[in-house]
Amino acid sequence: MSGPSTYQPTNPALQWIEKRLPIIGLVHSSFVAYPTPRNLNYWWTFGGILSFMLGVQIVTGVILAMHYTPHVDMAFNSVESIVRDVNYGWLLRYLHSNGASMFFIAVYIHMLRGLYYGSYKAPREILWILGVIIYLLMMATGFMGYVLPWGQMSFWGATVITNLFSAIPYVGESIVTLLWGGYSVGNPTLNRFFSLHYLLPFVIAGVVVLHVWALHVAGQNNPAGVEPKTEKDTVPFTPYATIKDGFGMVCFMIFYAWFVFYIPNYLGDPDNYIMANPGVTPAHIVPEWYYLPFYAILRSIPSKLGGVIAMFSAIIVLAFLPWLDTAKTKSSKYRPLAKQFFWMFVVVAVLLGWLGGKPAEGIYIIAGRVLTFCYFAYFLIVLPILSRIETPRAIPNSIADDVLAKYGKKAVSAIVALVLAGGLMAGGTQKAEAADEHGGPTPPSLSWSFWGPVGKFDRGALQRGYKVYKEVCSTCHSMNLLHFRNLADEGGPGFTAAQAQAVASEIKVQDGPNDAGDMFERPGRLADPFPKPFPNENAARAANGGAYPPDLSLMAKARNYDRGFPQFVFDFFTQFQEKGPNYIDALLQGYVDPAPKDFALPQGAYYNKYFPGHAIKMPKPISDDQVTYDDGTPQKVENYAKDVATFLMWTAEPHLEARKRLGLQVMVFLIIFAFLMYFTKKKVWANAH
Amino acid sequence: MTTTSSAEHTRRDFLFVATGAVAAVGAAAAVWPLISQMNPDASTIAAGAPIEVDLAPIAEGQDIKVFWRGKPIYIMNRTKKQIDEARAVPVASLPDPQTDQARVKEGHDQWLVVIGICTHLGCIPIAHEGNYDGFFCPCHGSQYDSSGRIRQGPAPLNLPIPPYAFVSDSKIKIG
Numbered sequence: 036m037s038g039p040s041t042y043q044p045t046n047p048a049l050q051w052i053e054k055r056l057p058i059i060g061l062v063h064s065s066f067v068a069y070p071t072p073r074n075l076n077y078w079w080t081f082g083g084i085l086s087f088m089l090g091v092q093i094v095t096g097v098i099l100a101m102h103y104t105p106h107v108d109m110a111f112n113s114v115e116s117i118v119r120d121v122n123y124g125w126l127l128r129y130l131h132s133n134g135a136s137m138f139f140i141a142v143y144i145h146m147l148r149g150l151y152y153g154s155y156k157a158p159r160e161i162l163w164i165l166g167v168i169i170y171l172l173m174m175a176t177g178f179m180g181y182v183l184p185w186g187q188m189s190f191w192g193a194t195v196i197t198n199l200f201s202a203i204p205y206v207g208e209s210i211v212t213l214l215w216g217g218y219s220v221g222n223p224t225l226n227r228f229f230s231l232h233y234l235l236p237f238v239i240a241g242v243v244v245l246h247v248w249a250l251h252v253a254g255q256n257n258p259a260g261v262e263p264k265t266e267k268d269t270v271p272f273t274p275y276a277t278i279k280d281g282f283g284m285v286c287f288m289i290f291y292a293w294f295v296f297y298i299p300n301y302l303g304d305p306d307n308y309i310m311a312n313p314g315v316t317p318a319h320i321v322p323e324w325y326y327l328p329f330y331a332i333l334r335s336i337p338s339k340l341g342g343v344i345a346m347f348s349a350i351i352v353l354a355f356l357p358w359l360d361t362a363k364t365k366s367s368k369y370r371p372l373a374k375q376f377f378w379m380f381v382v383v384a385v386l387l388g389w390l391g392g393k394p395a396e397g398i399y400i401i402a403g404r405v406l407t408f409c410y411f412a413y414f415l416i417v418l419p420i421l422s423r424i425e426t427p428r429a430i431p432n433s434i435a436d437d438v439l440a441k442y443g444k445k446a447v448s449a450i451v452a453l454v455l456a457g458g459l460m461a462g463g464t465q466k467a468e469a470a471d472e473h474g475g476p477t478p479p480s481l482s483w484s485f486w487g488p489v490g491k492f493d494r495g496a497l498q499r500g501y502k503v504y505k506e507v508c509s510t511c512h513s514m515n516l517l518h519f520r521n522l523a524d525e526g527g528p529g530f531t532a533a534q535a536q537a538v539a540s541e542i543k544v545q546d547g548p549n550d551a552g553d554m555f556e557r558p559g560r561l562a563d564p565f566p567k568p569f570p571n572e573n574a575a576r577a578a579n580g581g582a583y584p585p586d587l588s589l590m591a592k593a594r595n596y597d598r599g600f601p602q603f604v605f606d607f608f609t610q611f612q613e614k615g616p617n618y619i620d621a622l623l624q625g626y627v628d629p630a631p632k633d634f635a636l637p638q639g640a641y642y643n644k645y646f647p648g649h650a651i652k653m654p655k656p657i658s659d660d661q662v663t664y665d666d667g668t669p670q671k672v673e674n675y676a677k678d679v680a681t682f683l684m685w686t687a688e689p690h691l692e693a694r695k696r697l698g699l700q701v702m703v704f705l706i707i708f709a710f711l712m713y714f715t716k717k718k719v720w721a722n723a724h
Numbered sequence: 725m726t727t728t729s730s731a732e733h734t735r736r737d738f739l740f741v742a743t744g745a746v747a748a749v750g751a752a753a754a755v756w757p758l759i760s761q762m763n764p765d766a767s768t769i770a771a772g773a774p775i776e777v778d779l780a781p782i783a784e785g786q787d788i789k790v791f792w793r794g795k796p797i798y799i800m801n802r803t804k805k806q807i808d809e810a811r812a813v814p815v816a817s818l819p820d821p822q823t824d825q826a827r828v829k830e831g832h833d834q835w836l837v838v839i840g841i842c843t844h845l846g847c848i849p850i851a852h853e854g855n856y857d858g859f860f861c862p863c864h865g866s867q868y869d870s871s872g873r874i875r876q877g878p879a880p881l882n883l884p885i886p887p888y889a890f891v892s893d894s895k896i897k898i899g
């Protein structure tokens with residue numbers, strides 16, 4: 036994209052095209068002949084990774100839109116039917132939802148790389164500002180995408196974020212009404228968010244083209260921060276940068292696949308597996324992780340308008356960076372002070388993110404204010420002052436000199452990183468075991484057959500769990516997302532189609548109207564959903580002392596308890612995803628009668644050790660010998676609880692086995708591919724050294 | 725060029741080819757879910773299960789239209805006259821030769837069960853219209869006889885027969 040191309044195709048057909056539309060020359064000059072500094076490190080591969088992620092998000096997004104229904108009554112269930120019924124729907128959905136997080140991880144690394152190596156300095160100011168615009172667009176897109184599944188967090192996130200605009204004096208309220216298309220977040224809001232969520236990625240793609248254009252005009256920055264002078268300083272983009280970016284991309288894909296196949300809900304909020312309810316706010320509203328630092332800044336300012344201004348300024352300030360930091364030396368490698376402050380800034384940003392996920396109370400508020408000050412101080416005080424007082428170290432004469440100077444240092448840092456990751460992993464396993472012994476108010480971590488990379492459901496437990504559900508739970512709780520046909524699904528309780536049909540025909544389903552206009556009853560079919568215990572919510576409340584027994588379909592993914600820091604870091608390595616079943620199991624065994632003396636139990640409630648707040652409206656649902664087990668398993672509450680928790684894990688994640696099976700294949704493939712790419716990259720680069 | 729360097733060359737070429745091949749396999753495998761998701765999903769397949777239809781309310785000379793897998797199915801209780809007409813025509817003279825006997829179930833000769841989708845371009849023909857006591861398609865004027873066979877117009881084939889069977893004398897199961 037820089038200047039007229041000198042590329043001349045030899046093929047006459049291509050020449051004919053080239054004369055009329057010099058597109059091959061454009062591609063050739065931008066992605067083949069384009070000279071890239073030869074000293075780029077792996078932090079520079081994130082640009083390519085980001086383009087790849089944008090592509091993944093657009094492709095999976097377009098496909099999800101083929102199956103999604105943007106309507107308040109149907110959105111939640113349509114997402115669930117994508118995951119349950121559409122071929123590979125679970126894969127596409129998890130690729131898209133985790134893809135958003137991967138996109139942000141990559142963009143944060145990309146931005147910090149720019150910050151560290153001074154990539155925003157002349158002549159790359161516009162390149163940098165275009166990047167900030169892309170980042171803003173990404174935030175808007177990510178936010179609107181999060182609203183679409185129409186879970187509790189979707190709804191309340193939408194409410195809270197759109198209400199930010201109500202802080203604007205005089206016109207705030209009208210703007211919010213305009214955004215909503217109503218007097219609260221509702222169907223018009225969902226529809227416009229869907230439309231915009233589909234549009235914005237293409238706008239991002241457009242700005243990315245400008246970003247790449249500006250990049251190819253100004254040329255890439257590099258770790259030394261000196262501009263290329265001679266031909267010795269650069270290598271052609273293809274094959275050198277392509278293969279290196281390719282290797283970086285494959286490594287990133289392994290990381291991505293780890294989330295998609297093994298811990299797909301690790302970064303999500305369990306509350307979003309509960310359908311949006313405008314009448315109930317979740318106890319603790321948190322945005323997606325990638326907004327947390329800004330959310331923390333918002334909350335740390337004790338004024339509505341001030342908080343909103345601070346939050347937006349925290350992003351906008353980035354655009355002014357080229358003029359805040361006027362130091363001549365680009366790379367922090369040669370700026371001893373700037374380097375230290377850079378790492379302090381990273382710590383401040385991470386801590387702000389951590390605070391954003393904490394309740395806004397006590398010490399957290401103070402810490403939030405201090406860190407907010409530090410965040411702005413870095414840009415507005417530290418960088419301007421440093422550019423005036425700091426004496427930088429001598430920068431290398433040329434890129435070629437830089438390459439010669441540090442050849443061979445890379446391997447050492449890679450080994451250090453590997454050892455660190457390994458240590459973390461080992462630490463993770465130990466911690467997980469330690470947590471087993473410690474019960475208390477957090478549910479004990481049980482061992483589940485479906486845990487881990489090759490986990491599978493225990494068929495016997497699923498069948499027993501179904502029996503318990505059918506004889507006990509189903510008298511009060513609905514199971515809206517399950518159909519009789521699911522009982523015969525692969526990876527499920529292992530019923531044959533005939534057995535599932537027999538179960539279905541035990542119930543009567545209302546159908547009709549027939550020719551005479553009357554409703555009639557017929558035996559259930561495989562395609563019918565599980566029967567509901569009550570015709571509607573009011574009937575359910577009336578029969579249950581005012582409490583509404585929640586639907587159980589997604590219960591095992593919708594319940595949560597705090598694992599705390601650093602436990603949640605280890606959970607990443609140990610693939611811990613079993614909070615829901617642990618909680619269900621603990622809850623069913625957690626009834627204490629009579630309640631502890633000092634606890635004031637409300638009328639009509641029961642004391643449960645594990646229920647948040649301890650006063651639960653559900654009476655102890657099951658006791659020993661209540662359900663007959665035919666396979667000799669002891670008829671103890673302990674076993675009932677574990678079996679029903681297993682069953683509910685299956686109803687919440689019916690394709691768990693398929694996911695882990697495919698995950699293993701993908702992992703093996705990607706690791707082999709990564710090795711091949713690594714050696715190919717080495718061979719290609721051997722010529723350049 | 726020495727032998728070692730040419731061996732080095734082959735090894736390098738092999739590496740490049742292997743990497744390229746693995747990349748191609750990966751890309752092809754990644755496309756599969758993206759295509760496969762377009763096929764009918766599990767709920768659509770389950771909803772396409774066989775249905776039972778009670779024939780008792782359909783009087784002679786009457787017809788009903790039921791839906792199976794989203795397709796209209798005509799069930800026609802034919803009169804003696806309609807059956808005779810359908811059997812009188814010389815099969816060889818038809819555009820899509822087929823006997824009437826081959827299009828109904830033996831012993832239930834009065835029942836014609838056809839998918840009511842014109843074999844021209846998919847419009848729905850109207851029953852009991854046209855020159856052949858059968859169906860007439862308003863879109864481009866195809867005419868089907870009382871056995872649902874194409875007699876005149878642009879449609880190339882007879883109206884297809886869905887898979888069905890008689891469960892009892894007055895009940896069929898389609899699918």
Ligand code: FES
Nearest residue numbers: 842844845861864
């Ligand atoms: S569609 Fe029936 S005649 Fe063309």
